[in-house]
Structures are given as structure tokens and as C-alpha cells.
Amino acid sequence: MKSVDVGTLSNSVCFSFTPSELAKKLYFYPTWCGHFFCTSAYFMKRKTYPPLLVVYVREGLFHVEYRNEVFDAKKGDVVLLDCYEPHYYRAHDGLEFVYMHFDGSNSHEICQYILSQQGPLIRHENNILIGNLLYNMVYFYQSGGVETMFQSSMRIYHVFEYLLAPDSQQYEKDNPVDQAIRYIRSHLAETISLETLAGETNLSTYYFAHIFKEQTGFSPIEFVINARLDQAKVLLVHTTKSVEEIAYEVGYSSASSLTNIFTRKINYSPGQYRNIHRGR
Numbered sequence: 001m002k003s004v005d006v007g008t009l010s011n012s013v014c015f016s017f018t019p020s021e022l023a024k025k026l027y028f029y030p031t032w033c034g035h036f037f038c039t040s041a042y043f044m045k046r047k048t049y050p051p052l053l054v055v056y057v058r059e060g061l062f063h064v065e066y067r068n069e070v071f072d073a074k075k076g077d078v079v080l081l082d083c084y085e086p087h088y089y090r091a092h093d094g095l096e097f098v099y100m101h102f103d104g105s106n107s108h109e110i111c112q113y114i115l116s117q118q119g120p121l122i123r124h125e126n127n128i129l130i131g132n133l134l135y136n137m138v139y140f141y142q143s144g145g146v147e148t149m150f151q152s153s154m155r156i157y158h159v160f161e162y163l164l165a166p167d168s169q170q171y172e173k174d175n176p177v178d179q180a181i182r183y184i185r186s187h188l189a190e191t192i193s194l195e196t197l198a199g200e201t202n203l204s205t206y207y208f209a210h211i212f213k214e215q216t217g218f219s220p221i222e223f224v225i226n227a228r229l230d231q232a233k234v235l236l237v238h239t240t241k242s243v244e245e246i247a248y249e250v251g252y253s254s255a256s257s258l259t260n261i262f263t264r265k266i267n268y269s270p271g272q273y274r275n276i277h278r279g280r
Contacts, residue, residue, distance in 0.1 A: 007042025007091060015141045023149045024104060028156035032101040035138045036091075043090035049083035051101040052111050054159055056131035060095035064088070066120050078122040078130050080163065082111050098134035102156050114163050117214075126162035133158055166215065176201035176208065177215045184227050188250050192224050224251075229265055232258060236274040243270045 005012070014034030023029040031051045036042070038060075055062060055078065062073040065088040066081055072092070073079050081087050083101070118124075137155055140147070180197045197220050198208040212220045228250040235246045247258035263269050268276065 005036070005042060007039050009037040009039070012036045012038075013138065013142055015138070017152075019104065020149065023153070026105070027149050027153035028102060028104040028107050029149065030100055030102045030137075030152055030156065033099065033134065033137050033141065035098045035135065036096070038091035038093075038095040038097075040091055040093045042095070043088070045088040046083065047086050049087075051083055051103045052107055053079070053081045053083050053087075053099060053101050054130065054134070055079040055097050055099045056127065056134050058096040058098065058131065058135075060097075061092040062095055062097055063090045063092065064120065067115075069120060071121050073121055076123075076127055076131075078124070078127045078163075080111060080114060080118075080120055080122060082108060082115065084108070098131065098138055100134055100137065100156075100159070102159075104153070104156075107156065107160075110160055110164075114160075118163075122163065124163070124165075126165055129162045130159055133162075176203055177212050180208070180212060180220065181216075181223070184224055188228055188231055189248065190251065192251070194220050225261065225265070228252070229262060232262060232270065233266075233273065233277075236270055237277045246270070 005014075012035065014032060014036070016032050017030050019029040019031070055073070057073050057075055057077045057079070059075055062077070062079060064071055064073060064079055064081075067085065079089075114122075133155060179201050183197065183200050184192060194205050194209060197212075198205040201208055203211075209220055212218075212223070216223055218226065231250045232246050235241055235249065236243075239246075241249070242255070243258060244255040247253070247255050250258070252258040252261075259270055262273070266273060
């Protein structure tokens with residue numbers, strides 16, 4: 001559909017979607033998408049608007065005022081807004097961008113998390129993937145494409161996937177968080193402290209704990225406990241070892257120590273867990 005927004009050129013297109021009640025209940029869902037070519041007359045100012053907005057700038061400058069921040073997004077930038085909050089954006093002459101308004105499931109909570117970590121202006125190596133996804137979405141509907149609620153939801157899921165993915169350097173072999181995780185998994189039977197892990201990565205305990213929580217969502221000690229319990233689950237289901245033997249193997253001093261934390265975290269005793277997952 002041709003856009004009739006003030007300040008958009010005749011080759012601009014947009015598409016509107018009405019989600020079903022099932023989509024609202026279970027999925028992410030788009031409400032608008034489009035590909036705009038703009039003059040400086042294009043703008044949008046709202047106190048509130050329910051959906052979220054993701055924009056990829058293909059050419060020119062996209063001026064944004066949001067959360068007391070003022071910036072011009074340029075070619076290759078992504079802008080993410082929770083439009084439920086007051087927002088204002090406008091075009092500079094020559095602006096070209098693709099966009100999607102969307103909502104559903106826990107999308108606002110995810111958006112708020114991303115905004116807290118990265119802010120509304122995102123410059124990430126995955127931006128081009130988001131740009132391609134939005135461009136292909138518009139082209140799909142412009143070509144008469146039809147898709148299921150689940151397929152529409154997956155488009156939005158991939159936007160979040162790209163926004164939340166760590167930069168490539170976080171995958172490098174010498175990443176301190178990866179080093180620590182490898183150490184934890186290979187030393188479960190030993191005493192593992194925050195100081196031990198920070199020492200293994202040559203970082204201060206404070207900085208190590210900060211980046212570990214940022215990248216994994218767990219404190220280092222929480223991660224150690226979960227790693228031990230995960231290994232205990234495997235041993236309970238796939239071996240005939242006693243709970244006491246398993247306790248020593250995953251770093252606990254007695255069967256009762258393992259049983260107490262296992263029951264508290266998993267809501268089953270080790271014996272109950274073994275019986276349930278073995279089908280007996």
C-alpha cells in the first residue's frame with residue numbers, strides 16, 4: 001500500500017496488520033511495517049502509542065528525541081523505541097528507512113531490557129541482519145505474501161535475537177567469561193570461589209563478577225551451583241551411581257548437602273528426579 005504520510009515520497013509503502021486474539025495471547029505480532037523515502041517534512045510526535053518500533057536507516061539521517069536523548073541515526077544504525085513512552089522523530093531530506101511496529105507476548109519487557117543495556121540508538125555488527133529482515137518483510141508483503149501467525153512471530157523473534165547477540169569478540173577463545181565457564185565445567189568436584197574464577201581470568205573480582213552476570217544472566221556462584229546440579233541430573237538419569245557418589249563427583253561433601261540444594265532448586269529430591277525421568 002502506498003504511504004500517504006506527509007513528507008513521504010510516492011515510492012514509499014507501508015502495510016498494516018490486525019492480530020488475532022490467539023496471536024495477542026501467544027505470539028509476537030507486527031502491527032505495521034514499511035519502507036519510507038522521506039523529505040524533511042516527515043515527522044512523528046506522540047505522547048504514547050502501544051506498539052514497539054524498530055527502524056533500520058538505509059540512507060540519510062533519522063532524527064530522534066526519546067528519554068531525554070537527542071541523536072541523529074545514520075546509515076546502518078538501528079533505532080529501538082518503546083512507543084508507549086513519549087517520542088519524537090523526524091527526517092532529514094534524503095532519509096530512507098525500513099521499519100516495523102510490533103507487540104505481543106513479553107516484547108515490552110525484552111525491549112526495556114535492551115534499552116537498559118544499549119539505549120535506543122544501536123550500532124552493532126548485527127544491524128545489517130535486522131535491516132535485511134525488515135526489507136525482506138516489506139518486500140514479502142508487497143509481493144502478496146501470506147504467512148502464519150507463527151511465521152510473523154519468528155520475524156520479531158529474530159529481531160530480538162540479533163539485538164541481544166553479543167559482539168563477535170565475546171565468542172573469542174580468550175573471552176574471560178568463556179574461560180571461566182570452561183574452568184567451572186572441568187573442576188566441578190573442586191572448591192570453586194569467586195576469587196578462584198577471577199584469578200583464572202586475571203581480572204579483579206568486582207569486574208569479573210560484573211561481566212559474568214552481564215553475559216550469562218547469573219552471578220558466578222549461581223552459575224557454579226547450576227552447573228553442578230545440571231551434571232547431577234545427568235548422572236541421576238544415566239548412571240546407577242548412588243546420591244552420595246554423585247554428590248562427591250559434583251563438588252558436595254555429602255549426600256545430604258546435594259539433596260538439600262537439589263530439592264530447594266529443582267523442587268524434587270534426587271531420588272524423585274531419578275524415578276520421574278527414568279519412568280519408574
